[in-house]
Amino acid sequence: MSNLHRFAVVTGASSGIGDAYAERMAERGYDLILVARRRDRLEDVAKRIKIKTNRAVEIVTADLSDANDLLRIEALLTEREDIDVLINNAGLGALGPTSKVAADALENLIRINILALTRLTRAVLPGFLRRNTGTIINIASMIAVMPTPSGAGYSGSKAYVLNFTRSLQMELAKTNIVVQAVLPGPVRTEFFEASGLTAAPFPNELFMSAEQLVDTALQALAQGELVCFPSLENASLWTDLENARIALSRALMQSGSPATRYSEKAL
Numbered sequence: 001m002s003n004l005h006r007f008a009v010v011t012g013a014s015s016g017i018g019d020a021y022a023e024r025m026a027e028r029g030y031d032l033i034l035v036a037r038r039r040d041r042l043e044d045v046a047k048r049i050k051i052k053t054n055r056a057v058e059i060v061t062a063d064l065s066d067a068n069d070l071l072r073i074e075a076l077l078t079e080r081e082d083i084d085v086l087i088n089n090a091g092l093g094a095l096g097p098t099s100k101v102a103a104d105a106l107e108n109l110i111r112i113n114i115l116a117l118t119r120l121t122r123a124v125l126p127g128f129l130r131r132n133t134g135t136i137i138n139i140a141s142m143i144a145v146m147p148t149p150s151g152a153g154y155s156g157s158k159a160y161v162l163n164f165t166r167s168l169q170m171e172l173a174k175t176n177i178v179v180q181a182v183l184p185g186p187v188r189t190e191f192f193e194a195s196g197l198t199a200a201p202f203p204n205e206l207f208m209s210a211e212q213l214v215d216t217a218l219q220a221l222a223q224g225e226l227v228c229f230p231s232l233e234n235a236s237l238w239t240d241l242e243n244a245r246i247a248l249s250r251a252l253m254q255s256g257s258p259a260t261r262y263s264e265k266a267l
């Protein structure tokens with residue numbers, strides 16, 4: 001990542017993980033564009049970071065579930081030539097049994113976790129490709145590989161983020177554009193509150209701080225680790241899963257005929 005008078009855009013920068021990314025990117029010399037809905041919270045984050053790092057910090061309020069606001073942020077990403085990093089962090093959980101979560105809450109989750117992340121990524125790509133440089137960090141969740149009965153929409157949305165990111169990595173393999181998926185476990189933020197739970201469904205010892213998470217993910221990025229499970233000690237578990245997936249992919253490509261176990265007529 002080159003950072004000479006370059007901007008990093010952080011969505012969901014008004015709290016938690018986005019706030020921590022903003023601070024760490026400014027400490028690395030980036031100027032910032034911070035996006036979220038709550039202007040007062042963005043102003044607090046911007047003020048603190050400016051004092052601490054002396055970097056330029058721009059605030060753009062936007063509701064990423066709103067089509068017009070999303071178009072406005074896409075236009076900003078498309079038009080500016082000085083953006084080097086996009087951190088797609090804004091997200092929420094809409095947790096609970098699917099029959100009990102409001103349909104509108106699920107749609108909102110899809111708009112932010114999937115649609116906004118996809119459109120914003122799409123918006124930076126032409127400029128990144130023209131300049132043959134750029135970094136996209138997509139915040140997924142460990143839940144992407146842990147389907148759960150209390151967060152079907154959330155798990156599905158983060159599995160999308162993982163697959164979207166992996167496919168982009170392949171697509172951009174011959175460029176200098178780097179795309180990382182970060183899959184945190186529980187992190188101490190406003191997330192569970194914002195996702196409709198009164199208490200987090202994990203014991204305290206499973207949580208890390210937002211700063212620990214971001215430091216770990218940025219260290220992984222520096223090491224070229226483009227799928228980062230921040231607390232996974234035995235990294236070969238991910239490699240094993242990947243190898244199994246590759247074996248399945250190969251097997252899926254071997255025939256266009258129905259598998260023999262389906263050949264018996266049903267009743």
Ligand SMILES: NC(=O)c1ccc[n+]([C@@H]2O[C@H](COP(=O)([O-])OP(=O)(O)OC[C@H]3O[C@@H](n4cnc5c(N)ncnc54)[C@H](OP(=O)(O)O)[C@@H]3O)[C@@H](O)[C@H]2O)c1
Pocket residue numbers: 011012013014015016017018035036037038039041062063064065089090091092093112139140141142183184185186187188189190191192194
């Ligand atoms: N905390 C965890 O345990 C955990 C674990 C794995 C993954 N994650 C992921 O980490 C990311 C950040 O979450 P967090 O833990 O830092 O939670 P958080 O403190 O609740 O932060 C969520 C951020 O998203 C923004 N946001 C939500 N709805 C938005 C909208 N409609 N338009 C624009 N911005 C919106 C919020 O800003 P405004 O409310 O000001 O708009 C806020 O800045 C999410 O993608 C989440 O899925 C979190």
